[in-house]
Amino acid sequence: MNRNTRGMNLTQQVADTLGNAIINGKYGAHNPVPSEATLCEELNVSRSAAREAVKSLAAKGLITSRARQGIRVLPETEWNLFDADVLRWMRDSNPSLELLREFTELRVAVEPEAAMLAAQRQNQQKIHEIGRALDRMKQAETGLDDPLEADIAFHLSILDASENRFFMQLGRIIDTTLRVSIRFTNMRSGVRAGNHAEHKMIYDAIVAKQPENAAACATALMDSALSTIVSALKEGITKENALPFR
Amino acid sequence: MNRNTRGMNLTQQVADTLGNAIINGKYGAHNPVPSEATLCEELNVSRSAAREAVKSLAAKGLITSRARQGIRVLPETEWNLFDADVLRWMRDSNPSLELLREFTELRVAVEPEAAMLAAQRQNQQKIHEIGRALDRMKQAETGLDDPLEADIAFHLSILDASENRFFMQLGRIIDTTLRVSIRFTNMRSGVRAGNHAEHKMIYDAIVAKQPENAAACATALMDSALSTIVSALKEGITKENALPFR
């Protein structure tokens, strides 16, 4: 249990340690999760701390615990990938391009629809936020702002402007992943000069109340991000040699 | 704490009770969540049970608990809508057409993309599953199968055939919601004879390895579901008079 302890209480630290270990595959069919008692001993914590951590992980779909059966790791299909913690553990411990591809496929589906809704809903305040993010991207071109943060802010602001709670929620986990994804795609394709321009087209379409157009522009942007990843996969780039991915 | 207790241990029961109460708005700014001690007393459970339930809800983003601050309900934006429990509590305690619309907007984005991927990936076994679900829908037309279950099975099988873990996960919560959604849309638009035919078009496109076509057919299907809901909203149908929604 030697991960970041800043601002985390014991239970959270245990949950973090266990969560990582589980997703790493440390526990499974061959190496079942140790019993409550063993866990306490290994981590030097009380049963309260261990049990509460277990409940937390159970709520995320990682494990179940039943009397006499012990703590069982659930099949991966049960893990709640839409939980920020789970996703973070996955990207930290098993940073595969595969997961990034699948996640980007989700974004390909979601972001154009979100842009379309943003153009329909016309929430001026939130559209203004998109504009501000766009400005930051412009600033970033000349080094006056962080390009990664600006890029993330842009995509999140669009999801926010969709005024759809599910899309807005998705923003939270997209945030987690974009910090890896954008860096990777930018690294691969180079931070093109057209980067800002492509984003601006989406914004302009939203301002101009052109839902279809906004969706089309967003699709174009996301498709290029996806194809960057797919081509990297085809080239056989794996987690071993894809430095920028960590 | 008088909800379903079948197969749930005490902690889960407490979590279920609390989760519902929170989402119902029983606790909030005016009525803060009672302290741990009070909670134990009110529910007649030990502190362990209460605390573990609290950890579980915290993992789902509903609450935080800090010393001297007590248990706080987090703003709704923090709630993990992609958690099956949270979503179930929301639909049980606050069945608004609004939420259904937002959820369907998500499906409009996701299902066509999933159909497209299914057509690309061509996993024969999983495509076969889609076919089986389609057969069930056919059977349902003559009363030989449950139309609701068949419909759900169809949509889930497409998500599964996309071989994208995020889409497959989405299936879990779509399952939760479809049981309400499909019933509603069918009720409103009538279970058309074309119901099976429209679904078949998607299946055929996937089998024919036509990703674009599959997506287009799925879009058509989802758009009509969405417009049914939207028009209901415009007519001012609310949870008070929309019986079929419960």
Added chain:
DNA sequence: AGGCAGATATTATCATATAAATACGACATA
């Protein structure tokens, strides 16, 4: 072989005690 009964191990629950965190107010100081 098949099934039942008891032994056993493990989590579930309860109870209690102590530690740690922090909101809040008292008080001092400038």
Added chain:
DNA sequence: TATGTCGTATTTATATGATAATATCTGCCT
């Protein structure tokens, strides 16, 4: 008056011990 420091009370965090419930295993019986 404004501001910063400190003490106190309250609440959660953590630890520990005891008992109950339950699933699994084992061995005996048929």
